[in-house]
Amino acid sequence: MGSPLGEIMRPCSIAIWGASSSPMKMGTIQLVNLLESGYPGRVYPIHPSEKEILGLRAYRSVTEVGEPVDLALLVLPTRVVPEVLEECGRAGVRRAVIVSGGFKESGGEEGREREREIANIARRHGIRFVGPNCLGVLNSAVPFSTTTIPEPPMGGSIALASQSGAYTAMIYPMLRRMGMRIHQTVSVGNEADLDLVDCLEYFLEEESVKAVGLYVETVRRPRPFVEAARRLARVKPLVAIYVGGNQAGSRASLSHTGAVAGDDRLYGGLLRQAGALRASDMDEMLDWLWALSTQPPMQGGRVAVISNSGGPGASLAYHIERAGLEVPLFSSALREELRGMSNPLAYTGNPIDLTFDTNIFVFKELLQALFVSGEVDGAVIYGIFGSDWFVNLRKRFPGIDGFVDQLKVAYPEFLRGLAETARGKPLLVMSFLGQDSDAIAELGALGVPVLPGARRCASALRALRDYAVLREELAGTTA
Amino acid sequence: MGSPLGEIMRPCSIAIWGASSSPMKMGTIQLVNLLESGYPGRVYPIHPSEKEILGLRAYRSVTEVGEPVDLALLVLPTRVVPEVLEECGRAGVRRAVIVSGGFKESGGEEGREREREIANIARRHGIRFVGPNCLGVLNSAVPFSTTTIPEPPMGGSIALASQSGAYTAMIYPMLRRMGMRIHQTVSVGNEADLDLVDCLEYFLEEESVKAVGLYVETVRRPRPFVEAARRLARVKPLVAIYVGGNQAGSRASLSHTGAVAGDDRLYGGLLRQAGALRASDMDEMLDWLWALSTQPPMQGGRVAVISNSGGPGASLAYHIERAGLEVPLFSSALREELRGMSNPLAYTGNPIDLTFDTNIFVFKELLQALFVSGEVDGAVIYGIFGSDWFVNLRKRFPGIDGFVDQLKVAYPEFLRGLAETARGKPLLVMSFLGQDSDAIAELGALGVPVLPGARRCASALRALRDYAVLREELAGTTA
Numbered sequence: 001m002g003s004p005l006g007e008i009m010r011p012c013s014i015a016i017w018g019a020s021s022s023p024m025k026m027g028t029i030q031l032v033n034l035l036e037s038g039y040p041g042r043v044y045p046i047h048p049s050e051k052e053i054l055g056l057r058a059y060r061s062v063t064e065v066g067e068p069v070d071l072a073l074l075v076l077p078t079r080v081v082p083e084v085l086e087e088c089g090r091a092g093v094r095r096a097v098i099v100s101g102g103f104k105e106s107g108g109e110e111g112r113e114r115e116r117e118i119a120n121i122a123r124r125h126g127i128r129f130v131g132p133n134c135l136g137v138l139n140s141a142v143p144f145s146t147t148t149i150p151e152p153p154m155g156g157s158i159a160l161a162s163q164s165g166a167y168t169a170m171i172y173p174m175l176r177r178m179g180m181r182i183h184q185t186v187s188v189g190n191e192a193d194l195d196l197v198d199c200l201e202y203f204l205e206e207e208s209v210k211a212v213g214l215y216v217e218t219v220r221r222p223r224p225f226v227e228a229a230r231r232l233a234r235v236k237p238l239v240a241i242y243v244g245g246n247q248a249g250s251r252a253s254l255s256h257t258g259a260v261a262g263d264d265r266l267y268g269g270l271l272r273q274a275g276a277l278r279a280s281d282m283d284e285m286l287d288w289l290w291a292l293s294t295q296p297p298m299q300g301g302r303v304a305v306i307s308n309s310g311g312p313g314a315s316l317a318y319h320i321e322r323a324g325l326e327v328p329l330f331s332s333a334l335r336e337e338l339r340g341m342s343n344p345l346a347y348t349g350n351p352i353d354l355t356f357d358t359n360i361f362v363f364k365e366l367l368q369a370l371f372v373s374g375e376v377d378g379a380v381i382y383g384i385f386g387s388d389w390f391v392n393l394r395k396r397f398p399g400i401d402g403f404v405d406q407l408k409v410a411y412p413e414f415l416r417g418l419a420e421t422a423r424g425k426p427l428l429v430m431s432f433l434g435q436d437s438d439a440i441a442e443l444g445a446l447g448v449p450v451l452p453g454a455r456r457c458a459s460a461l462r463a464l465r466d467y468a469v470l471r472e473e474l475a476g477t478t479a
Numbered sequence: 480m481g482s483p484l485g486e487i488m489r490p491c492s493i494a495i496w497g498a499s500s501s502p503m504k505m506g507t508i509q510l511v512n513l514l515e516s517g518y519p520g521r522v523y524p525i526h527p528s529e530k531e532i533l534g535l536r537a538y539r540s541v542t543e544v545g546e547p548v549d550l551a552l553l554v555l556p557t558r559v560v561p562e563v564l565e566e567c568g569r570a571g572v573r574r575a576v577i578v579s580g581g582f583k584e585s586g587g588e589e590g591r592e593r594e595r596e597i598a599n600i601a602r603r604h605g606i607r608f609v610g611p612n613c614l615g616v617l618n619s620a621v622p623f624s625t626t627t628i629p630e631p632p633m634g635g636s637i638a639l640a641s642q643s644g645a646y647t648a649m650i651y652p653m654l655r656r657m658g659m660r661i662h663q664t665v666s667v668g669n670e671a672d673l674d675l676v677d678c679l680e681y682f683l684e685e686e687s688v689k690a691v692g693l694y695v696e697t698v699r700r701p702r703p704f705v706e707a708a709r710r711l712a713r714v715k716p717l718v719a720i721y722v723g724g725n726q727a728g729s730r731a732s733l734s735h736t737g738a739v740a741g742d743d744r745l746y747g748g749l750l751r752q753a754g755a756l757r758a759s760d761m762d763e764m765l766d767w768l769w770a771l772s773t774q775p776p777m778q779g780g781r782v783a784v785i786s787n788s789g790g791p792g793a794s795l796a797y798h799i800e801r802a803g804l805e806v807p808l809f810s811s812a813l814r815e816e817l818r819g820m821s822n823p824l825a826y827t828g829n830p831i832d833l834t835f836d837t838n839i840f841v842f843k844e845l846l847q848a849l850f851v852s853g854e855v856d857g858a859v860i861y862g863i864f865g866s867d868w869f870v871n872l873r874k875r876f877p878g879i880d881g882f883v884d885q886l887k888v889a890y891p892e893f894l895r896g897l898a899e900t901a902r903g904k905p906l907l908v909m910s911f912l913g914q915d916s917d918a919i920a921e922l923g924a925l926g927v928p929v930l931p932g933a934r935r936c937a938s939a940l941r942a943l944r945d946y947a948v949l950r951e952e953l954a955g956t957t958a
Contacts, residue, residue, distance in 0.1 A: 023876040036871045054875055101834060105789075106824060150871040164790020174911040174931050177656060215790060241794075243933075248806035249797030252789070252830045281794060281934035310584075310731070311643020311694055315720075315760060318728030327727035345585060351731045355580060392515045392629040396533055397502040432653040452653050454722075455760035 004128035005194055005202040008095045009139045009184065011070035013042040015062050015093065017084055018075030018100075019053055020045075027075035028054075029148050030099065030136065034073075037152065039144035044069065046084075062091045069093045073136065073146055078102030081132065082117050089125025096122070097146060098131030104190045105133050119192045134189025135165030138182065141208060147187070156181030157210035157293045161199035163188055163217040167282055174283075179435050179444030180290050183209060197221055200228035204235060211293035213285050214240040217253040218262070219270060226274045233275030234474045237292040237467045239285050240276040242267045275474055277466055284459060287451055291460040294447040295426035297468030300377035301325045303461055304370045305351030306363060308383035312430060313351040315454035316380055323462040327351065334373045341365045360384055360439075361410075364418045371425055378426035378464065380457050385431075386411060386439030412442050419446040426464045430457045483607035484673055484681040487574045488618045488663065490549035492521040494541050494572065496563055497554030497579075498532050499524075506554035507533075508627050509578065509615065513552075516631065518623035523548065525563075541570045548572045552615065552625055557581030560611065561596050568604025575601070576625060577610030583669050584612050598671045613668025614644030617661065620687060626666070635660030636689035636772045640678035642667055642696040646761055653762075658914050658923030659769050662688060676700055679707035683714060690772035692764050693719040696732040697741070698749060705753045712754030713953045716771040716946045718764050719755040721746045754953055756945055766928070766935050767942040773926040774905035776947030779856035780804040782940055783849045784830035785842060787862035791909060792830040794933035795859055802941040806830065813852045820844045839863050840889075843897045850904055857905040857943065859936050864910075865890055865918030891921050898925040905943045909936045 018027020136146030140154035147169035168185035245264025279285035307313030497506020615625030619633035626648035647664035724743025758764035786792030
């Protein structure tokens with residue numbers, strides 16, 4: 001790897017300050033979560049008096065460890081951060097994550113001075129660091145997570161860099177509920193050293209990262225940011241949210257990361273120039289990233305809607321058209337072909353309305369015909385359900401257990417076929433079902449995003465189209 | 480009650496056609512779900528040959544039942560619907576739900592003729608009915624549900640009337656995931672007899688219904704619709720979605736309910752005149768209905784944001800201001816008061832940023848001070864979490880079980896106090912946590928909406944403000 005952030009994201013050993021035998025300390029919580037995240041490397045708790053912490057031998061100082069320490073994780077009161085950083089420098093530790101707050105973000109000159117101080121210490125010793133005032137990092141490829149929130153849904157191919165720690169960690173439960181996974185996150189905090197630009201450069205090199213999301217409150221180095229972002233966006237999609245651009249938002253940002261936020265249009269322009277798709281909020285950014293990290297860019301604006309239910313079909317058609325895409329009426333030849341596959345009450349124009357039909361297997365055949373026809377550039381399906389739907393029936397008809405068990409085998413196979421059929425063109429699924437539905441969980445595992453609403457599907461399709469257009473534009477430029 | 484829909488929604492006995500010993504028939508599925516929904520009335524399956532269905536005595540015809548039948552539920556092939564309706568008429572059954580499709584929505588003259596035929600039969604016998612081409616009804620107050628989807632999350636105070644069956648039933652899993660409940664739903668289908676206007680009139684009279692949502696593809700009786708809607712909106716909030724207003728949406732609607740959809744702006748104007756708040760999609764409508772059914776209308780535009788995390792706080796501030804509301808900077812006196820309650824790193828302007836703090840109990844004190852101050856009209860809180868957060872800590876520190884058990888008692892009490900403190904002014908909570916968090920589940924039970932995003936919270940607050948303004952406008956009118 002070689003890049004400073006690359007080394008922080010793949011440490012073979014971690015020393016942690018601030019953990020103790022007291023369960024309610026932030027450092028302890030982060031050590032517990034680190035251990036529970038399955039981190040395979042060596043962990044050295046550093047503590048002035050305790051001999052053992054969470055079953056690990058504790059050291060009075062990092063110099064005592066006697067083994068190489070790749071990463072220092074500091075979860076300490078503000079005032080002791082400088083001396084510990086000095087100690088790290090003397091002990092040859094060259095990478096750190098400084099979780100501690102109380103620096104620039106606290107507003108006063110004192111905090112700014114403290115931040116300059118740690119930056120100077122680090123520079124003197126050649127230490128590169130993330131923070132201060134951050135939640136740390138997560139990398140599924142190691143795996144490890146230093147955040148305060150338990151049970152990150154690791155995996156997938158989405159990376160996030162965020163000026164809000166919450167947005168890299170507190171979203172885990174929502175991701176899990178959606179069936180999404182998160183591959184890497186960096187909570188950059190006050191960016192006293194490594195910043196969003198370093199994250200962009202690092203994520204560009206990470207092959208397993210397929211889409212990158214940014215939560216931005218300020219861009220401290222506009223020109224390098226735009227350059228790094230454009231280089232990245234030429235290869236993989238970049239999405240950003242910016243909320244500092246009005247009165248209330250900028251006041252909030254100032255108190256949060258000590259960032260002086262800029263005008264909304266100014267930042268809108270900067271992000272556009274950077275080749276980033278701008279999402280309005282975290283939920284929208286995650287929807288887009290899910291689609292962008294799993295589906296190919298959409299090479300045209302024509303979308304097929306397949307539904308076994310009128311309302312969702314009509315809603316999808318409406319929102320897709322409203323998003324500036326097309327829901328073209330199919331040719332009579334294609335409609336005829338589709339009619340041969342569906343039930344007599346079905347409408348095969350576009351949206352295809354199968355009317356309520358428990359035979360979901362027809363979706364695959366329809367999708368195949370649509371994608372082969374060349375009449376559409378992407379598709380969205382409503383109406384896939386799993387064996388959970390039989391919950392009441394099984395109570396009253398124990399005899400159908402065998403049938404449902406067969407479906408439990410047939411569904412995943414069908415869904416794999418469906419995902420396979422879609423290869424080359426984007427496919428989204430709209431469903432109100434959750435991860436307790438085996439079909440929905442399987443779709444997520446197969447890399448097919450499932451979103452619970454027509455507008456959200458349309459918005460994600462739009463992002464897939466926008467990225468295709470953007471990438472073509474960027475390909476024609478030199479920087 | 481007396482109104483035809485009121486009688487359909489509270490039947491003491493139901494005869495059902497189309498159920499049999501075959502588990503995969505739609506009629507069987509609806510009977511199973513009816514029984515599983517806890518329906519306390521008598522149920523009479525009608526079947527030409529079977530003697531017993533699902534443990535219930537079956538009858539060859541409704542005349543054989545020999546007891547009064549309040550409601551006929553028809554889940555039959557299209558062609559036999561007329562004769563069964565005739566039979567109902569002769570047997571004195573006066574209320575029906577016709578689930579069967581194949582009428583006007585199928586597009587041809589034949590379907591339209593069939594629909595006229597059943598309307599005529601019904602009129603001749605004084606039968607009032609919902610449908611055809613619908614999923615039926617749900618009423619938590621009975622309780623009963625006739626839909627094809629299992630496990631409706633019954634309760635709450637939201638009622639839906641929908642020209643899409645899916646949108647009254649397939650949303651159950653999403654509602655459950657959100658912690659929402661649904662009080663009553665009517666899937667109106669083709670509206671050959673009872674329509675949205677009847678639903679509005681019925682919901683107006685239902686005291687337990689606190690907010691009403693409509694999914695509209697067409698308004699068949701515009702003037703009565705506007706009048707009924709305005710009467711309702713004067714007393715309780717009304718939200719509607721309309722997706723038929725562009726090319727793709729109108730094509731979909733036509734194939735779905737045989738409804739000729741109108742221009743988007745035309746319908747926008749109609750809904751505005753009707754006193755309905757127009758949501759863009761089902762998810763937004765549900766967010767609004769949750770807020771509107773549990774929170775008072777917001778009497779001004781000033782919102783307090785309380786967060787223990789910078790990103791969500793800044794996002795809330797940004798989106799609330801963007802939604803046309805205010806996030807006013809608090810007076811110095813109030814800021815001073817708030818500072819006394821929070822930790823030294825906190826910012827108490829607005830948004831209040833407590834920085835990461837595991838003491839969530841402070842929220843109540845802060846909220847109290849804010850609402851007493853008179854400086855805000857509503858509030859949104861980010862940062863409430865439950866005992867589930869301790870999952871990893873408990874694995875490593877079994878000693879804290881006792882502490883967590885104490886929290887399990889203290890949290891609900893605190894949350895009750897919080898909900899109590901908010902009385903009179905709207906309170907929303909933003910959280911990415913789900914129903915597996917005891918705190919989040921408790922908030923839902925206490926009638927505090929929890930939404931997983933800043934934009935969604937801002938949008939729901941805006942709906943609370945819009946309804947306050949609208950209700951004042953409507954109060955000054957006579958019709």
